[in-house]
Amino acid sequence: MQAQLRANRVGGARRATAPTGRRLSVKIMNANVLIANTKGGGHAFIGLYLAKELLKKGHKVTIMNDGDESKLTKKTPYSKYAELAREGATIAWGDPTKPSTFPRGSFDVVYDNNGKDLASCQPMIDHFKHKVDHYVFVSSAGAYKADSIEPMHVEGDNRKSTAGHVEVEAYLQSARMPYTVFQPLYIYGPNTAKDCEQWFVDRIIRDRPVPIPSPGIQLTSLTHVEDVAAMLALVPGNRNAIGQMYNVCSDRCISFVGICKAVAKALGKEADVVLYSPEKVGTGKSGKAEGFPFRTVHFFASSDKAKRELGWKPKHDFQKDVAALVADYKAQGRDKKEVDFSVDDKILAALGKSVKPAAAPAAPASASSSSSAGFDRVSSPSPSGSGPRRPSFSPRRDLSIKRTVLPPNWRDSVGGEAEAVPAAAAGRSAGRSSSIPRDWRSAL
Amino acid sequence: MQVAAQKNARCAAVRPKAASRRVQVCVAARYANWREQVESAPSSSSSSSSSVEPKKILMMGGTRFIGLYLARQLVEAGHEVTLFTRGKKKVAYEIPDDTPSSFASFSRSIKHIQGDRMDFPEVERKLAREGFQVVYDINGREAVEVEPVLKGTKSTLEQYIYCSSAGVYLKNDQMPHREEDAVDPKSRHKGKLDTEELLRKSGVNFTSVRPVYIYGPLNYNPVEEWFFHRLKAGRPIPVPGSGQQVTQLGHVKDLATAFVKVLGNKKAARQIYNISGERFVTFDGIAKACAKAMGVPEPELIHYNAKDFDFGKDKPFPMRDQHFFASVDKAMADLDWQPEFSLLDGLKDSYQKDFGRGTFRKEPNFKCDDIILEKHKPKAAAAAAAPAMSRSSWR
Numbered sequence: 001m002q003a004q005l006r007a008n009r010v011g012g013a014r015r016a017t018a019p020t021g022r023r024l025s026v027k028i029m030n031a032n033v034l035i036a037n038t039k040g041g042g043h044a045f046i047g048l049y050l051a052k053e054l055l056k057k058g059h060k061v062t063i064m065n066d067g068d069e070s071k072l073t074k075k076t077p078y079s080k081y082a083e084l085a086r087e088g089a090t091i092a093w094g095d096p097t098k099p100s101t102f103p104r105g106s107f108d109v110v111y112d113n114n115g116k117d118l119a120s121c122q123p124m125i126d127h128f129k130h131k132v133d134h135y136v137f138v139s140s141a142g143a144y145k146a147d148s149i150e151p152m153h154v155e156g157d158n159r160k161s162t163a164g165h166v167e168v169e170a171y172l173q174s175a176r177m178p179y180t181v182f183q184p185l186y187i188y189g190p191n192t193a194k195d196c197e198q199w200f201v202d203r204i205i206r207d208r209p210v211p212i213p214s215p216g217i218q219l220t221s222l223t224h225v226e227d228v229a230a231m232l233a234l235v236p237g238n239r240n241a242i243g244q245m246y247n248v249c250s251d252r253c254i255s256f257v258g259i260c261k262a263v264a265k266a267l268g269k270e271a272d273v274v275l276y277s278p279e280k281v282g283t284g285k286s287g288k289a290e291g292f293p294f295r296t297v298h299f300f301a302s303s304d305k306a307k308r309e310l311g312w313k314p315k316h317d318f319q320k321d322v323a324a325l326v327a328d329y330k331a332q333g334r335d336k337k338e339v340d341f342s343v344d345d346k347i348l349a350a351l352g353k354s355v356k357p358a359a360a361p362a363a364p365a366s367a368s369s370s371s372s373a374g375f376d377r378v379s380s381p382s383p384s385g386s387g388p389r390r391p392s393f394s395p396r397r398d399l400s401i402k403r404t405v406l407p408p409n410w411r412d413s414v415g416g417e418a419e420a421v422p423a424a425a426a427g428r429s430a431g432r433s434s435s436i437p438r439d440w441r442s443a444l
Numbered sequence: 445m446q447v448a449a450q451k452n453a454r455c456a457a458v459r460p461k462a463a464s465r466r467v468q469v470c471v472a473a474r475y476a477n478w479r480e481q482v483e484s485a486p487s488s489s490s491s492s493s494s495s496v497e498p499k500k501i502l503m504m505g506g507t508r509f510i511g512l513y514l515a516r517q518l519v520e521a522g523h524e525v526t527l528f529t530r531g532k533k534k535v536a537y538e539i540p541d542d543t544p545s546s547f548a549s550f551s552r553s554i555k556h557i558q559g560d561r562m563d564f565p566e567v568e569r570k571l572a573r574e575g576f577q578v579v580y581d582i583n584g585r586e587a588v589e590v591e592p593v594l595k596g597t598k599s600t601l602e603q604y605i606y607c608s609s610a611g612v613y614l615k616n617d618q619m620p621h622r623e624e625d626a627v628d629p630k631s632r633h634k635g636k637l638d639t640e641e642l643l644r645k646s647g648v649n650f651t652s653v654r655p656v657y658i659y660g661p662l663n664y665n666p667v668e669e670w671f672f673h674r675l676k677a678g679r680p681i682p683v684p685g686s687g688q689q690v691t692q693l694g695h696v697k698d699l700a701t702a703f704v705k706v707l708g709n710k711k712a713a714r715q716i717y718n719i720s721g722e723r724f725v726t727f728d729g730i731a732k733a734c735a736k737a738m739g740v741p742e743p744e745l746i747h748y749n750a751k752d753f754d755f756g757k758d759k760p761f762p763m764r765d766q767h768f769f770a771s772v773d774k775a776m777a778d779l780d781w782q783p784e785f786s787l788l789d790g791l792k793d794s795y796q797k798d799f800g801r802g803t804f805r806k807e808p809n810f811k812c813d814d815i816i817l818e819k820h821k822p823k824a825a826a827a828a829a830a831p832a833m834s835r836s837s838w839r
Contacts, residue, residue, distance in 0.1 A: 149787070150725050154723070251620075258617020
């Protein structure tokens with residue numbers, strides 16, 4: 001029952017038109033499918049939804065998950081496996097790199113939704129050589145090389161030679177496996193193990209500024225996990241898919257600012273977008289920015305090949321889904337949880353911006369001081385916690401003072417001077433607060 | 445072979461004027477894979493234009509850009525094509541692709557009705573009793589212009605094919621534009637929207653085509669020309685914003701082919717199609733691609749904030765400063781159409797047949813460039829202004 005290999009089409013020779021009349025879709029009912037699922041990350045919930053989709057189509061599904069069962073079943077998506085079991089799937093826990101841990105049985109179709117490089121994929125490929133009708137590798141569109149002229153990724157475009165996924169594909173070819181490769185981009189949806197749009201919700205729901213790498217119009221693909229699962233589930237029985245690779249993504253992409261606007265609209269708020277350059281602020285370079293969930297360049301792909309050859313169509317639309325995503329976020333109580341905004345604060349400080357006071361006022365930084373990362377917070381809530389908050393100290397920019405050195409005990413010399421000498425304070429330079437003693441330098 | 449004979453007949457119908465040799469080759473090619481075709485399920489070719497019988501076609505316009513290519517393809521396909529124009533330009537206007545014999549044969553075949561389409565009674569009168577079956581409305585702008593054409597061709601009209609614009613789409617953060625997306629009633633292409641609406645309401649079998657940015661030899665809109673001028677002069681290219689705005693160029697020949705594929709296509713009835721190139725390109729990317737097409741080194745790109753300047757009525761950049769691209773997968777599926785030109789190949793075609801031969805439509809105007817450069821590179825701009833330096837010192 002070995003399907004014909006179409007090795008010469010590997011590398012994605014783009015077909016001009018659908019193979020009219022030659023699309024023989026032999027429907028195999030009740031294929032025995034094994035999904036080797038990963039233990040975390042953005043792909044983790046693909047296994048759950050793929051299993052559901054395959055069960056709906058009438059196949060027999062075994063999901064073998066990597067990782068520690070006792071730890072993972074407390075988190076999504078693994079916490080939902082009980083539901084899967086009720087629907088008839090077999091749940092197994094095993095190590096995809098150790099065939100001895102694999103569930104018993106002969107499988108018709110195997111999905112590797114775990115490995116990212118040859119080391120993690122090879123044992124399973126070798127084990128199932130000559131034993132399966134179809135071997136599916138869930139790769140990643142991250143392997144594509146960025147193109148400065150035509151940003152959209154199409155199957156067959158150049159990929160990074162260093163990408164581990166590319167090695168795996170080459171191995172599948174040389175092993176003459178009846179394989180199909182899928183390349184997803186960013187995935188969103190319920191029960192994910194990795195945040196996607198939640199990063200935006202974290203900030204907008206708390207009325208915090210959203211730091212977005214300039215220019216903010218970068219386009220990214222966001223695909224609902226159900227659409228991803230639907231495409232992957234079209235494989236069993238589809239011989240046309242053998243030897244092919246497909247991008248898995250919505251036929252829409254959205255800009256970073258667009259995500260902010262959509263989330264803000266769903267929350268009934270206005271997004272405070274702050275554009276910044278990760279290179280200048282020192283939090284990133286060449287496509288990455290610390291603390292930002294996405295790569296900072298255009299990252300979107302064409303799914304036309306899957307539409308033409310697999311007959312797939314996306315059902316979801318991020319702008320339409322965002323209301324439900326936001327409702328999900330609130331239902332999980334995430335709006336009450338603490339979020340680590342330290343990178344945000346670092347970025348904002350470097351830009352000389354502050355977060356509106358709900359917390360302590362941020363240190364005002366001179367825009368020209370790029371080395372202000374180490375700028376100390378001069379005004380902090382007074383230890384006694386009493387009285388009106390003292391105005392913050394603004395260094396005089398004309399003096400080109402990069403850092404103002406105050407002795408740690410400068411407050412000690414502040415007595416009742418603040419109230420007693422308001423006129424004298426006014427006589428000093430305009431921005432200065434009255435709380436710093438004239439002779440502070442003598443304490444150095 | 446019954447099947448082969450059927451296909452033979454179809455083949456012959458498409459090319460009635462072809463030499464017999466061409467028909468033989470056609471048959472031979474069909475014979476080569478007859479087995480596959482016999483086994484295959486009924487393909488979509490029954491709705492493709494290759495099986496359309498010759499029609500009497502009216503083209504509104506047709507002497508400027510799109511029509512030049514479209515008219516030729518229709519004539520080659522065996523249809524009788526009449527252009528309705530004011531007659532200000534030659535009816536048979538030579539294009540770079542023409543050979544003396546192809547142009548001669550085209551000139552002989554193309555017909556003409558002289559008239560002003562804005563004179564509605566005249567239009568109706570001149571079209572009545574002509575018996576046009578298909579109308580290609582290439583230059584229509586407002587809905588009122590379409591009414592007399594519909595009335596004049598009422599008794600015989602089978603299909604009305606309209607050249608609209610993707611400019612009607614409402615700006616959206618989610619891209620690309622798809623045919624079902626919201627349209628912008630305030631866009632400056634409102635007339636196109638109104639026309640589509642009129643066609644829909646009239647009940648006629650219409651198809652509307654929405655191109656994005658069209659380019660190619662003889663383009664009168666300075667899209668690629670704008671970049672070519674600057675590259676030729678060795679000037680830096682000022683790009684608004686980050687240059688990461690994504691847009692899309694479509695070669696005029698691919699657009700013409702798509703128009704031809706709409707003809708007689710049942711799937712296209714009362715449908716709208718985006719037509720453009722398959723890939724999308726950034727503003728920076730267009731500059732780089734044009735340089736490649738010309739065979740010159742990558743240009744210097746100057747990114748500026750458009751809000752910092754007031755250019756008056758002059759346009760500092762040939763494209764709208766936003767993401768602007770549309771998905772063409774509906775057309776590819778329904779019309780069995782695929783763009784032949786990649787961006788680089790298309791720009792090379794445009795350069796080699798037009799700008800590269802020394803022809804262009806608009807004289808270069810570097811006024812806006814100089815305003816921008818003055819702010820961004822004051823030393824260089826001053827050097828350019830100094831009499832001792834010549835333009836070529838930009839290189």
